Amino acid sequence: MELLIRAEHWDPFTLLGPHPLNEQGTTMTVVRAFLPEAEEATVLLDQANDKALPMTKVHEAGLFEATIRQTFDPSRYRLRVRDRWGGITERHDPYAFAPFITDFDLHLFAEGRHYRTYELLGAHLCSIHGITGVRFAVWAPNAIRASVVGNFNGWDGRRHQMRNRGATGLWELFIPDIGPGEIYKYELRARDQDFALLKADPYAFAAEVRPKTGSVTYSLSGYQWGDQRWMEERTRRDPLRAPLAVYEVHLGSWMRVPEEGNRWLTYRELAEKLIPYVTDLGYTHLELMPITEHPFDGSWGYQTTGYFAPTSRFGNPHDFMSFVDACHHAGLGVILDWVPSHFPDDPHGLSWFDGSHLYDHADPRQGYHPEWHSRIFNFGRPEVRNFLLNSALFWLDRYHIDGLRVDAVASMLYLDYSRKAGEWVPNQYGGNDNLEAVEFLKEFNVMVHREHPGVLTIAEESTAWAGVSRPTLVGGLGFSLKWNMGWMHDMLLYFSREPVHRRFHQHHITFGLLYAFSENFVLVLSHDEVVHGKRALLDKMPGDLWQRFANLRALYAYMYAHPGKKLLFMGGEFGQWWEWNHDSSLQWHLLEHESHRGLQHLVRDLNRLYRSEPALHQVDFTWAGFQWIDFSDELHSVIAFVRRAEDAGQFLICVCNLTPVPRSGYRIGVPAPGSYREVLNSDASCYGGSNMGNAGGVLSEPVGSHGFMQSIVLTLPPLAVLYLKPS
Numbered sequence: 001m002e003l004l005i006r007a008e009h010w011d012p013f014t015l016l017g018p019h020p021l022n023e024q025g026t027t028m029t030v031v032r033a034f035l036p037e038a039e040e041a042t043v044l045l046d047q048a049n050d051k052a053l054p055m056t057k058v059h060e061a062g063l064f065e066a067t068i069r070q071t072f073d074p075s076r077y078r079l080r081v082r083d084r085w086g087g088i089t090e091r092h093d094p095y096a097f098a099p100f101i102t103d104f105d106l107h108l109f110a111e112g113r114h115y116r117t118y119e120l121l122g123a124h125l126c127s128i129h130g131i132t133g134v135r136f137a138v139w140a141p142n143a144i145r146a147s148v149v150g151n152f153n154g155w156d157g158r159r160h161q162m163r164n165r166g167a168t169g170l171w172e173l174f175i176p177d178i179g180p181g182e183i184y185k186y187e188l189r190a191r192d193q194d195f196a197l198l199k200a201d202p203y204a205f206a207a208e209v210r211p212k213t214g215s216v217t218y219s220l221s222g223y224q225w226g227d228q229r230w231m232e233e234r235t236r237r238d239p240l241r242a243p244l245a246v247y248e249v250h251l252g253s254w255m256r257v258p259e260e261g262n263r264w265l266t267y268r269e270l271a272e273k274l275i276p277y278v279t280d281l282g283y284t285h286l287e288l289m290p291i292t293e294h295p296f297d298g299s300w301g302y303q304t305t306g307y308f309a310p311t312s313r314f315g316n317p318h319d320f321m322s323f324v325d326a327c328h329h330a331g332l333g334v335i336l337d338w339v340p341s342h343f344p345d346d347p348h349g350l351s352w353f354d355g356s357h358l359y360d361h362a363d364p365r366q367g368y369h370p371e372w373h374s375r376i377f378n379f380g381r382p383e384v385r386n387f388l389l390n391s392a393l394f395w396l397d398r399y400h401i402d403g404l405r406v407d408a409v410a411s412m413l414y415l416d417y418s419r420k421a422g423e424w425v426p427n428q429y430g431g432n433d434n435l436e437a438v439e440f441l442k443e444f445n446v447m448v449h450r451e452h453p454g455v456l457t458i459a460e461e462s463t464a465w466a467g468v469s470r471p472t473l474v475g476g477l478g479f480s481l482k483w484n485m486g487w488m489h490d491m492l493l494y495f496s497r498e499p500v501h502r503r504f505h506q507h508h509i510t511f512g513l514l515y516a517f518s519e520n521f522v523l524v525l526s527h528d529e530v531v532h533g534k535r536a537l538l539d540k541m542p543g544d545l546w547q548r549f550a551n552l553r554a555l556y557a558y559m560y561a562h563p564g565k566k567l568l569f570m571g572g573e574f575g576q577w578w579e580w581n582h583d584s585s586l587q588w589h590l591l592e593h594e595s596h597r598g599l600q601h602l603v604r605d606l607n608r609l610y611r612s613e614p615a616l617h618q619v620d621f622t623w624a625g626f627q628w629i630d631f632s633d634e635l636h637s638v639i640a641f642v643r644r645a646e647d648a649g650q651f652l653i654c655v656c657n658l659t660p661v662p663r664s665g666y667r668i669g670v671p672a673p674g675s676y677r678e679v680l681n682s683d684a685s686c687y688g689g690s691n692m693g694n695a696g697g698v699l700s701e702p703v704g705s706h707g708f709m710q711s712i713v714l715t716l717p718p719l720a721v722l723y724l725k726p727s
Contacts, residue, residue, distance in 0.1 A: 190355020
């Protein structure tokens with residue numbers, strides 16, 4: 001009794017609720033309730049309140065009991081409570097309900113093989129024996145007591161102490177008579193601490209808007225999806241052969257409402273504005289920087305606390321479902337940035353969850369991330385792997401997400417990532433590979449591709465780790481795609497140089513082809529390249545104003561012709577001047593200027609061509625889709641190459657003149673005789689260029705060049721890229 005009153009009892013169900021009692025052959029039931037706020041309490045045995053039995057206070061702290069000598073349904077009685085302020089309430093007794101976590105659930109959870117844990121843990125609105133309420137479950141193996149606290153019980157951890165389920169470390173409780181929208185947390189008392197920890201629910205479906213940190217009860221059921229056709233077609237589509245042009249967006253800063261305090265757009269407002277904008281530009285997918293709940297705007301979502309909750313900044317879970325549904329109706333896939341590499345040490349989050357290093361390593365050489373001042377998941381612990389795998393599967397299952405881009409994979413793979421000698425612990429073989437993280441990533445990819453065919457998994461991995469996007473059965477990590485960070489680095493280094501010096505750096509623009517087919521690459525110009533003093537893409541370009549735009553147009557046109565899928569961060573499509581700022585809108589007023597509209601027009605046409613021309617997307621990952629014409633003209637900074645479709649007879653030629661000097665009479669070899677139509681010229685006047693070109697096309701001549709029997713003579717515009725297609 002004293003343990004219960006001090007809220008330290010590991011299983012309050014042994015004392016509270018209905019308990020059979022046999023005295024002198026007579027079967028009776030004792031009902032006990034701990035009601036610290038109550039002056040009086042009564043047991044109501046039927047709905048009509050005809051059978052009411054007063055309870056006796058057996059402890060001054062608020063423990064009441066009543067002996068019932070008649071037959072009644074022990075799951076349906078109610079407690080009538082008159083509190084010390086004179087208020088009267090009626091409620092069902094949470095300690096009258098049997099456990100809801102089955103032994104099979106406990107077995108799977110302990111093994112780390114429960115792939116629907118999000119249907120078990122967390123807060124779930126439900127009805128038991130016709131009584132509505134919320135069932136709560138949390139993993140806290142090192143706590144001596146766990147309680148659910150919220151507005152419904154005055155945040156008093158004594159009121160709703162949970163049932164312990166033994167060695168698994170799971171705690172559970174069904175609280176009747178509460179519903180959606182309740183703010184709650186778990187109050188946990190650790191074994192070796194004399195104070196309680198107040199934690200948000202790791203499995204919560206919704207949370208309060210920051211800076212508040214409470215979890216919110218929410219039912220994900222009830223939304224009527226209308227994307228069945230999209231989901232069916234996705235299972236039949238081969239995403240590696242299809243066009244993939246990704247618009248990366250931070251929902252909180254794409255566009256704001258300055259007239260209303262610079263507020264964010266909601267999910268539903270974003271569906272009305274963002275989706276038509278992106279589809280008009282011709283993109284195939286949106287990639288959302290993390291929308292998993294996070295406490296700090298400045299982390300951009302990469303310091304996640306809610307692995308199952310879309311951020312409440314922009315609306316509720318059904319609003320986000322509506323956004324994804326609208327994307328699918330518009331023909332847009334949705335990719336989420338997902339962060340299993342680390343988590344923040346906010347006191348309401350996963351850090352020190354039950355008074356121990358439950359989700360991370362205790363040793364700072366393994367559990368502390370020096371670069372981001374965060375905690376690293378313990379990938380060797382089955383329950384932690386299970387938590388992360390469930391998070392991944394949850395977004396694909398409940399929100400119909402089409403791809404997960406896994407952040408900071410390199411930091412997961414290497415034990416010495418961002419560490420000096422002596423600051424890390426070698427693996428069992430003395431190496432620096434994080435073997436547990438490697439196995440987790442393989443399991444993640446196998447699970448996702450098995451359970452959700454057609455879904456993409458994309459690795460942000462910046463090292464030379466072999467086989468990131470190769471199947472696990474041949475020793476790879478199993479990702480669908482890998483960000484090509486090397487290509488990005490070389491391109492920005494090359495294009496930021498004055499054109500007069502580019503002849504000495506031709507290798508930067510060609511080097512990527514030496515490894516272009518070692519992985520399934522995505523060419524990325526992401527948010528990371530326009531922050532922290534790196535300047536916006538347009539601002540990186542050298543020369544006067546005209547040359548800056550011409551350089552950026554050439555970079556985009558070369559990117560779309562180069563093997564690999566494509567990604568561009570928001571604002572880059574119209575030439576944002578400022579570095580990206582997560583607290584303000586993009587510079588939409590720039591579209592009042594013709595040069596910025598021209599750049600946007602080029603991006604729109606590049607996406608249109610990319611999607612319509614099989615040669616630009618069907619064969620991205622083998623040499624069969626690419627052939628050099630000439631990469632050796634360093635003096636003029638000119639390169640030319642062929643892109644081929646699966647039908648080798650379908651091809652496009654790309655020619656790049658990367659100096660501001662126009663070149664007339666420039667001959668290149670071509671694979672076949674005939675006429676060649678100029679299907680794209682980044683120097684066209686509609687894009688803001690000088691409109692120099694080849695009058696729509698040229699005819700080949702039987703003059704050998706660059707190892708081909710036929711050749712064409714071109715006028716190469718300054719700082720421009722040409723696409724030529726055989727008629």
